[in-house]
Amino acid sequence: MRRCHPSIITGVHMSIRHSLLALLQDQPMYGYQLRSEFEERTGSTWPLNIGQVYTTLDRLERDGLAANDGDDGEGHVMYRITEAGQAEVSKWFSAPVIASNPPRNELAIKLSLALTLDGLDIEAILQAQRTASMLNLQSYTRQRRAAAKAEAEQDHDVAWILVLDSLIFTAEAEIRWLDHCEGWLKKHQSSTARRKAAPTTAGSQDKNSQEVSR
Amino acid sequence: MSEQVLQLRKVSRTYGSGATSVGALREVDLEISAGEFVAVMGPSGSGKSSLLTLAGGLDRASSGEIFVENTPLGSLNINELARLRRRAIGYVFQDFNLVPSLTALENVSLPLELDGVPPRKARRQAKDALRTVGIEKLSERFMDQLSGGQQQRVAIARAIVGQRRLILADEPTGALDSATGDGILEVLRHRADAGCAVVLVTHEARHAGWADRVLFLKDGRIVDEASQSYDPSILLNQSAV
Numbered sequence: 262m263r264r265c266h267p268s269i270i271t272g273v274h275m276s277i278r279h280s281l282l283a284l285l286q287d288q289p290m291y292g293y294q295l296r297s298e299f300e301e302r303t304g305s306t307w308p309l310n311i312g313q314v315y316t317t318l319d320r321l322e323r324d325g326l327a328a329n330d331g332d333d334g335e336g337h338v339m340y341r342i343t344e345a346g347q348a349e350v351s352k353w354f355s356a357p358v359i360a361s362n363p364p365r366n367e368l369a370i371k372l373s374l375a376l377t378l379d380g381l382d383i384e385a386i387l388q389a390q391r392t393a394s395m396l397n398l399q400s401y402t403r404q405r406r407a408a409a410k411a412e413a414e415q416d417h418d419v420a421w422i423l424v425l426d427s428l429i430f431t432a433e434a435e436i437r438w439l440d441h442c443e444g445w446l447k448k449h450q451s452s453t454a455r456r457k458a459a460p461t462t463a464g465s466q467d468k469n470s471q472e473v474s475r
Numbered sequence: 476m477s478e479q480v481l482q483l484r485k486v487s488r489t490y491g492s493g494a495t496s497v498g499a500l501r502e503v504d505l506e507i508s509a510g511e512f513v514a515v516m517g518p519s520g521s522g523k524s525s526l527l528t529l530a531g532g533l534d535r536a537s538s539g540e541i542f543v544e545n546t547p548l549g550s551l552n553i554n555e556l557a558r559l560r561r562r563a564i565g566y567v568f569q570d571f572n573l574v575p576s577l578t579a580l581e582n583v584s585l586p587l588e589l590d591g592v593p594p595r596k597a598r599r600q601a602k603d604a605l606r607t608v609g610i611e612k613l614s615e616r617f618m619d620q621l622s623g624g625q626q627q628r629v630a631i632a633r634a635i636v637g638q639r640r641l642i643l644a645d646e647p648t649g650a651l652d653s654a655t656g657d658g659i660l661e662v663l664r665h666r667a668d669a670g671c672a673v674v675l676v677t678h679e680a681r682h683a684g685w686a687d688r689v690l691f692l693k694d695g696r697i698v699d700e701a702s703q704s705y706d707p708s709i710l711l712n713q714s715a716v
Contacts, residue, residue, distance in 0.1 A: 384693075388691065388698060388699050389699075391691065391699070392691070392699050392700070392701045394680075395680065395683065395684070395689050395701035396701045396703060398680060398681065398683070398684035399684050399686070399687075399689070399701060399703055400703065401684065402681075402684035402685055406664070429681060429684065430681070432680070432684070433679075433680045433681040433684075436680035437680065440518070443518075444518075
């Protein structure tokens with residue numbers, strides 16, 4: 262059963278390369294076997310087509326991270342991980358996942374512009390977003406309950422539960438952020454309502470720092 | 476059509492009078508059916524608690540009418556209102572409001588006994604309610620022998636004991652850690668699924684996510700609502716794009 266939420270597909274960059282390499286660390290495998298192992302272990306959260314798998318295996322082989330061991334006698338081309346591949350997997354697991362370039366937040370841009378324009382009801386804009394986020398949160402919570410029930414019935418689906426928890430906490434954080442925005446904008450609306458956006462004079466930022474770049 | 480358990484028709488509540496009067500609730504219309512779980516959110520002073528105290532018959536509306544199981548609260552005298560509260564309405568508070576000198580079982584059976592139910596029958600019903608919230612084995616414990624989460628379950632058992640079908644919960648997870656709070660929401664959700672009407676006041680969006688409907692209050696008015704029909708199978712069958 263496919264249970265992907267659109268945001269999982271469009272909003273998250275997934276390292277297929279590292280995931281397949283990690284699976285090869287278990288044992289040598291062929292393409293279709295890798296795909297089914299990947300889908301089983303991630304609860305079919307991320308769909309993977311077989312073309313992607315073979316393209317990735319070609320690249321892993323090219324980069325010396327996996328080796329092609331040829332036919333296993335049943336028509337399957339087997340791949341195994343190399344020493345360099347094992348080092349790459351260890352590096353991947355030990356490194357934190359960092360969103361170095363957060364996507365532009367359309368709502369933040371919308372609100373900043375709304376502040377500079379006359380006749381717009383910023384509270385209504387915030388409330389529309391809050392309601393939409395709450396509808397998402399309700400959906401995720403229902404799916405989480407269903408997943409927890411399945412788990413209680415020994416139908417384990419760890420990856421799916423982790424994804425749902427992540428979506429729940431993200432939606433909650435967005436609603437908290439909207440509440441914060443509303444309070445903050447109320448305080449500053451009077452002083453900014455008539456001010457047009459001034460040209461930015463932000464200086465250059467340290468590219469290596471963890472501060473969010475604009 | 477589901478049975479209406481709670482109805483508010485153009486309900487307002489104003490505190491004070493003249494220039495200094497404050498409108499806590501302004502012409503609120505609301506209908507909640509049996510089996511529905513409704514969360515109420517809004518900033519401090521938006522009227523959340525006023526809505527709950529009015530719905531629970533703990534306060535009187537300045538105008539408009541409130542019906543609980545089709546009985547207009549405004550038509551009841553103070554004794555009739557107290558009887559209706561004990562028979563039909565269960566309240567769950569953030570700080571539990573349990574009697575420390577009574578056991579869990581006695582706390583739950585107390586409202587029934589006050590209502591004239593014979594002690595043996597009251598205790599049997601209290602035991603059923605404690606079983607429903609998963610703490611039947613703790614019946615003989617006193618409050619200082621229970622954790623916060625267990626005490627809140629006792630409070631919910633007290634709220635649902637007998638035939639009460641309207642549960643009003645005012646920040647019931649406020650004093651609990653996250654995991655224990657989730658357990659309480661699970662109990663409230665089950666009660667709604669079993670046919671109670673549940674109204675939860677909360678400032679935690681994640682907790683409101685358990686509800687069928689979320690009402691947003693601002694300045695005493697309902698300004699928006701997030702509502703979905705409850706059918707997890709539809710959600711689980713979403714296709715990948």
